[in-house]
Amino acid sequence: MNKPVNLLMVGVGGQGIILASDIIALAAIKAGYDAKKNEIHGMSQRGGSVFSHIRYGEKIYSPVIPEGQTDILVSLEEMETLRWLKYTNKKTKIIYFKNEILPANVQEYPKGIEQAINKSFPNVYIIKPEELKEKISSPKYLNTVLCGFLSNFLNLSKGQWIAAIKDKVPKETYELNLQAFETGTKLKT
Amino acid sequence: MTTKQLLSGNEAIARGAYEAGATVGTGYPGTPSTEILENFVRYPDVYCEWSVNEKVALEVAIGASLAGARTLVTMKHVGVNVAADPLFTLSYIGIKGGLVIVSADDPDMHSSQNEQDNRHYALAAKIPMLEPADSQEAKEFTKLAFKLSEKYDTPVFIRSVTRLAHTNSIVSHSKPTNRPLPQGFERNIKKYVMIPAFARLRHLEVEKRLALIAKESNELSINQTEINDKKTGFITSGVNYHYLKEIYPEATILKLGMIYPLPVEKIKKFCKIMKRVIIVEDLDPFLETLIKAMGITNVQGKKLFPLTGELNPDIIRGSLSTNKSSPVSINIDIPNRPPALCPGCPHRQVFNVLKKLKLTVSGDIGCYTLGVLPPFSAMDTCIDMGASIGVAQGIEIASNRKKKNTVVAVLGDSTFAHSGITGLLNAAYNGRHSLIIVLDNGTTAMTGMQPNPSSGETISGNPTIQIDYHKLGESMGLDQDNIREVNAYKEDEIEKNITKLLTSEKLSLLVIKGLCVIFKTRRIKQLKKGK
Numbered sequence: 080m081n082k083p084v085n086l087l088m089v090g091v092g093g094q095g096i097i098l099a100s101d102i103i104a105l106a107a108i109k110a111g112y113d114a115k116k117n118e119i120h121g122m123s124q125r126g127g128s129v130f131s132h133i134r135y136g137e138k139i140y141s142p143v144i145p146e147g148q149t150d151i152l153v154s155l156e157e158m159e160t161l162r163w164l165k166y167t168n169k170k171t172k173i174i175y176f177k178n179e180i181l182p183a184n185v186q187e188y189p190k191g192i193e194q195a196i197n198k199s200f201p202n203v204y205i206i207k208p209e210e211l212k213e214k215i216s217s218p219k220y221l222n223t224v225l226c227g228f229l230s231n232f233l234n235l236s237k238g239q240w241i242a243a244i245k246d247k248v249p250k251e252t253y254e255l256n257l258q259a260f261e262t263g264t265k266l267k268t
Numbered sequence: 269m270t271t272k273q274l275l276s277g278n279e280a281i282a283r284g285a286y287e288a289g290a291t292v293g294t295g296y297p298g299t300p301s302t303e304i305l306e307n308f309v310r311y312p313d314v315y316c317e318w319s320v321n322e323k324v325a326l327e328v329a330i331g332a333s334l335a336g337a338r339t340l341v342t343m344k345h346v347g348v349n350v351a352a353d354p355l356f357t358l359s360y361i362g363i364k365g366g367l368v369i370v371s372a373d374d375p376d377m378h379s380s381q382n383e384q385d386n387r388h389y390a391l392a393a394k395i396p397m398l399e400p401a402d403s404q405e406a407k408e409f410t411k412l413a414f415k416l417s418e419k420y421d422t423p424v425f426i427r428s429v430t431r432l433a434h435t436n437s438i439v440s441h442s443k444p445t446n447r448p449l450p451q452g453f454e455r456n457i458k459k460y461v462m463i464p465a466f467a468r469l470r471h472l473e474v475e476k477r478l479a480l481i482a483k484e485s486n487e488l489s490i491n492q493t494e495i496n497d498k499k500t501g502f503i504t505s506g507v508n509y510h511y512l513k514e515i516y517p518e519a520t521i522l523k524l525g526m527i528y529p530l531p532v533e534k535i536k537k538f539c540k541i542m543k544r545v546i547i548v549e550d551l552d553p554f555l556e557t558l559i560k561a562m563g564i565t566n567v568q569g570k571k572l573f574p575l576t577g578e579l580n581p582d583i584i585r586g587s588l589s590t591n592k593s594s595p596v597s598i599n600i601d602i603p604n605r606p607p608a609l610c611p612g613c614p615h616r617q618v619f620n621v622l623k624k625l626k627l628t629v630s631g632d633i634g635c636y637t638l639g640v641l642p643p644f645s646a647m648d649t650c651i652d653m654g655a656s657i658g659v660a661q662g663i664e665i666a667s668n669r670k671k672k673n674t675v676v677a678v679l680g681d682s683t684f685a686h687s688g689i690t691g692l693l694n695a696a697y698n699g700r701h702s703l704i705i706v707l708d709n710g711t712t713a714m715t716g717m718q719p720n721p722s723s724g725e726t727i728s729g730n731p732t733i734q735i736d737y738h739k740l741g742e743s744m745g746l747d748q749d750n751i752r753e754v755n756a757y758k759e760d761e762i763e764k765n766i767t768k769l770l771t772s773e774k775l776s777l778l779v780i781k782g783l784c785v786i787f788k789t790r791r792i793k794q795l796k797k798g799k
């Protein structure tokens with residue numbers, strides 16, 4: 080595999096994209112790849128846009144994904160999906176949570192996003208958090224659901240995912256996180 | 269346990285200090301440097317402190333080093349401005365235990381008030397500076413920095429940038445060096461007491477040692493060349509090296525690990541065999557200026573690249589060729605999502621009041637800088653830590669004195685301890701009638717909840733003093749009635765007190781108390797877990 084896998088994960092401050100991206104990068108090193116992960120914190124913690132670049136492959140140089148080269152764009156919020164389009168191309172898989180979080184001081188949520196995304200990208204997967212409510216014990220585990228879903232697209236083994244989750248989540252929540260991961264693997268692709 | 273881990277640049281610097289046998293760490297939190305000390309404190313037998321500001325952090329570090337301990341000091345780029353006073357003299361006195369200073373720069377100002385290029389501090393203070401490119405190098409360079417520090421009797425800078433600090437990449441661990449027990453301070457006034465007569469002699473030593481380091485830098489393996497074609501060669505350092513390799517995996521590169529002093533011979537040799545040399549660096553033409561000053565003429569730099577913001581693979585590629593990617597575009601306007609005061613923040617009320625009273629607000633650094641944004645739009649200046657108090661006094665002095673005072677200074681508790689107290693003293697001393705409002709949320713929230721002198725605990729969670737605003741104000745001559753504490757949730761009281769104190773024609777200190785909600789939730793969770 081010469082071309083690195085480029086995953087861009089985006090959302091709103093406080094949604095916890097850091098944990099999910101930690102797990103992915105760690106699973107990749109457990110699979111023997113070189114990996115880099117980059118995010119910006121600071122101001123972004125107060126409800127601003129946040130992002131995490133995850134790259135893995137034989138040898139990774141830049142910690143940021145070059146424009147137009149994202150393989151999978153994962154967004155935990157609907158309109159955030161659009162903010163990062165310069166990193167995508169026609170073939171980019173788009174996975175996003177059907178979540179609407181209004182920015183401070185904005186009254187109306189922009190319309191037509193879903194249709195526009197469906198029209199522009201052939202591979203779009205929408206995850207509806209409220210449909211998952213019965214399947215997982217707490218929305219805290221949505222990030223591990225996401226990891227489970229991503230495992231359908233990434234060349235990492237189940238054992239590597241599980242080992243990474245084990246390393247990253249608190250002991251008490253390990254079982255529940257594993258269940259959430261399983262739920263994610265079974266979502267419709 | 270595996271010895272290979274994904275570590276951020278910050279975690280790797282902490283690991284490097286530990287492996288180098290450092291036992292003391294000081295600093296003041298500032299993005300993107302904060303996590304270095306937070307990680308360093310977790311290693312066994314290490315003393316760490318959040319000092320009240322960077323100047324004090326460096327001074328404590330100097331003391332620790334002179335008593336023989338290997339010492340790490342961390343701060344963000346603007347923090348070095350605060351520490352600059354002891355810094356330049358530290359360069360003269362040198363060290364005993366290795367002393368490494370991390371300057372974490374923030375090109376593109378992801379969370380800073382300016383994008384200054386701290387490589388100039390290396391040049392101005394005559395202190396060697398290393399710049400790692402990824403986490404593995406961050407660890408190795410930190411160890412090397414301690415070695416060079418002791419070999420040449422000098423403090424050494426590590427320059428980090430946001431992209432290094434917050435990038436995780438693979439690091440392999442080694443065993444920590446056996447730490448020699450500090451032998452304690454030994455008197456040596458010619459070296460440690462910088463009266464002019466002794467300082468003149470020390471300056472000669474500084475120049476001598478810099479020349480020696482410059483010579484060694486030609487042999488240092490961290491300054492490495494990768495030679496492929498001889499038409500175009502690049503000179504670069506830090507993360508920009510990886511951006512270049514991303515675009516041109518086969519490029520000919522001289523990668524500088526030591527960016528001050530420069531390996532002159534190595535650079536001259538490299539430029540001689542290349543037809544053309546391109547210097548890739550963020551912000552200022554630092555390397556470019558120094559390299560051109562060597563009399564080298566076939567180099568180009570900022571003619572091709574922007575002087576502001578941070579570089580990335582796309583900007584580098586765009587500057588060097590016309591090959592562009594064609595991303596997907598969707599034509600829907602989406603609103604910006606700027607950071608804002610948290611919805612439940614107890615200190616929202618005061619900004620409502622300030623807006624309502626139409627006051628001129630001299631603001632400061634931290635969460636409350638966000639008071640400048642809608643819906644509050646209640647802040648008029650923000651310059652640096654603690655500046656709110658001084659600036660308010662200046663406005664008061666120059667404004668028409670017949671009009672009633674409408675200027676207030678607003679700052680957080682950590683900022684007040686950092687450099688607000690001297691501003692308050694200045695106001696008291698010079699008979700100002702300013703109103704200073706401290707928004708005390710019990711923590712240093714903006715950088716991620718570090719304790720400070722208003723929190724009642726230290727970096728290790730040990731109980732300690734809490735600022736007593738009444739005693740402090742009183743000791744500076746404020747009237748007891750002009751020192752008040754109110755509850756952040758009581759908007760009426762806040763308004764009443766501000767109006768009252770503004771008309772009192774005396775210097776006043778209004779402390780508005782309300783625990784940061786994020787901090788509070790975290791605390792409750794910890795308590796439940798029994799920590």
Ligand code: SF4
Nearest residue numbers: 610613635713784785
């Ligand atoms: S982090 Fe704390 S202090 Fe800062 S805005 Fe949020 S609640 Fe307020």
